Amino acid sequence: MGKLRIVTDSTADLPDDIVQRYNITVVPLKVFFGEEVYLDRVEITSEEFFRRQTNGETSSTSQPSPAEFVEYYTPLVKGGDEIISIHISSLMSGTVQSANLARTMLNYPGLEVIDSGMAGVPLGILVLNAARAAEEGKSGEEIKGLISRWLSELEVYFMVDSLEYLQRGGRIGKAQAFLGTLLNVKPLLTINGGLVSPYEKVRGKSKALARIISILGDKFGYGARLQCLVTHGDFPEGAEELKKGLRENFNCAEIIDTRLGTVVGTHVGPSLAGCVCLPVKD
Template structure:
């Protein structure tokens, strides 16, 4: 039986211990601060990134891996493990060229190798697809083949829900990632836009709520509509501020029976586009 290896990129924000446990291959994006370039998650941890962001006079920029970087990862896996397959899951093509780079990297290999690589556009960001990559890796360790894993990933993508709150839309606006949310005007009068990602992988505004506590309560109400009576898994991403994640968990655990609970750090690349004070909530059936 051929072994399946999972490849993703650093914007999946999968906790390091889970990357190691399930042997996930993570291709880093890059963050540029004042002409200095760092590999996301390798040369720049979330904590260090937010410290630098607080001192930066100019917002950092980001860039995707090159096709050659993906080609090298794919070829090394397939050469080291003949007969194996790869499932490669990446940041939404509506936000980044990372998925396209992965496709190009695949195309640079020999035909017999490209047949063993499945590249998936997650149409999501951060742990919104990190949980998909993790699920894929768990299935790979359980002996599932690439076709079974791809089907399971697409099914979970349809089941999981995500929302996020930002302190300010400044980072999204300047980074050009705000999409349909461009109609939301900042945080005047303490308005907190509840944002999500649509089926095309584009950020949009779900609602505008006054005050973060009310926004959290509204998100829980929406989860109750989607997962009524179900036991759920939840991940709460934060920008190097675990206390904000704990606050949300304490609210939701009074309304749901919780299974898996994950606290992913929102890393440097996603953090460059959402800024401080962001909370991202991901829920899927347990």
């Protein structure tokens, strides 16, 4: 009898040690620099990607093909595993569509594809917690119920220098991109309805990062017990500032450091710092 296995894509931006520890299958998206193509988090590191991006090179991205999904699913199918495949929002990428086409091609009833409506660390926290639940012996139905609950409870906020990269990739409107360039204003963003959405604008990086902490305080209550994933592009000091604020204002059961991969990095740029938090229930 097979096991319950969790599959995701590389936009979950989970650290390699977590992927290996929980035996998570990660299907990579692709990033392009001109004619050069790389598998996200496989053939190019975040360090190399952001070096090229800050040097002015422009990148683009694409989802895995259905055939590539079949390749990753097939060993699990042969093992008789139950598969929960959790992916980047279908409004941001065609990845879910490719996964569903692969499911049809395999005609395997034990495969469930879930559109998370998220990308980056909020997808990552869902995948990590689903993998932990599977290890604890939870059923597929129980895990799907937990994912729905976590999606209703999590809060995600991030700061960028400007909306230039999101606007360039068609992920946000041009008018909003213009506003983000004014007067040292730093856009605070969230993910809502499957899309990146402006939350508010704050002047200056430190104030913007402090505002993320105060928003979380408003949402959860100061001193709340939280599980948090913190991320950045090429802005480690921003991530450190967020972690300090989280530790000082909340009872953090867990803070996990992550780093943006090349696909999410293409669409938000190097200046991002942000976090996702979930309330921890005893």
